[in-house]
């Protein structure tokens with residue numbers, strides 16, 4: 001499989017190059033030249049397979065020769081061996097036709113582990129094959145950072161720098177990142193929002209000199225490998241509910257649009273998906289764009305679901321690329337307008353094409369808390385605040401169409417947000433035992449100004465030091 005940039009001005013690459021490149025050199029996002037199709041029989045044959053095997057089957061057409069034959073199966077088996085649930089991503093029914101897909105059984109208790117545990121293994125192998133080292137820089141609103149740190153800690157081929165918004169992640173989320181003592185891990189508390197962190201990350205990727213100097217690599221969902229690994233649980237859960245003979249809808253707590261984009265890709269690959277429901281918190285830019293066609297940046301509002309406190313949803317660019325007939329000139333024009341005037345407008349036919357497949361539902365903190373309470377009272381199930389926005393979107397859909405099952409993605413474990421849960425239902429969900437030490441361990445992080453040059457200088461100094469060349 002070959003990959004092209006959404007902005008049309010970067011070289012076409014093979015999977016392993018895309019894996020190591022992260023963002024395309026023209027600022028665009030890599031996407032496959034065409035989506036591979038899984039025939040109905042191949043989808044049906046996923047039933048009953050271990051998650052790791054299903055993952056290898058689904059991902060194989062995307063990786064081509066890079067991880068051919070048994071190599072991919074070995075990587076997926078390794079990636080999911082440490083999950084705390086044998087099914088990796090189990091489904092739980094909480095109401096009529098309403099199912100929760102638990103994606104938080106990985107080491108850091110968030111859906112990010114599903115892709116990151118595989119990405120870490122793939123990247124390490126690709127770097128070893130090429131005899132390279134890399135400097136991974138990641139932006140996080142709380143969960144990607146911990147998942148990346150867990151996947152890459154202690155490896156000598158990589159230095160990891162994680163930028164998170166200072167004082168805007170939960171205590172558990174912060175400690176999952178800042179208490180890790182490995183020398184190759186560097187956590188940066190940025191005096192800004194996640195959007196600021198992601199803007200710095202993209203600026204670093206656009207600086208060709210810096211990129212080459214430090215061997216820059218990215219593990220956010222701007223990296224295509226993250227998206228493709230996230231398609232797997234759409235297949236496994238849909239098949240468990242009767243797919244491909246029966247369609248399901250998916251309600252997805254959304255921020256950077258990487259998770260729901262994976263659902264869109266699964267649908268393009270042939271999985272019968274009815275509706276893709278974008279669930280947002282008060283940072284509702286995606287709900288607003290679906291309502292009006294105007295993608296308009298506003299200041300980020302802190303909420304009970306901090307990982308979704310995002311306005312610039314990077315992967316929306318990949319969706320637009322497909323919805324605009326894969327025309328990079330139109331993407332360049334929209335992204336240029338976003339940079340210059342903090343907004344762009346979609347043409348009526350583009351908006352109609354998006355609405356044909358997606359709905360959106362935003363929930364403020366009160367509504368999120370009410371959903372946690374409602375679900376707990378009705379079924380005893382404890383949702384985290386991110387998952388609660390998804391379940392609320394799912395209930396709204398079921399009120400319109402009770403016959404089609406809806407899978408709501410539970411993207412984080414409630415123990416990551418104990419204060420919000422306690423305020424809602426009067427109980428503090430305990431942290432799984434393996435994470436208990438982080439509550440006492442010493443924290444290490446550097447507070448940096450929201451400024452590209454400051455962050456670049458910090459990374460340069462530390463990355464060199466780690467290589468013994470300072």
Ligand SMILES: Cc1ncc(COP(=O)(O)O)c(C=O)c1O
Pocket residue numbers: 110111141142143144221253254255256257258259260307308386411412
């Ligand atoms: C717990 C949780 N839910 C939902 C999201 C949103 O996912 P995405 O950014 O892929 O839209 C995130 C962050 O990405 C998250 O950490």
Ligand SMILES: N[C@@H](CCOP(=O)(O)O)C(=O)O
Pocket residue numbers: 139140141142143144145194219220221222255256258307308
């Ligand atoms: N919510 C995310 C934001 C980054 O998302 P990614 O999927 O693009 O890595 C987080 O928790 O960091």
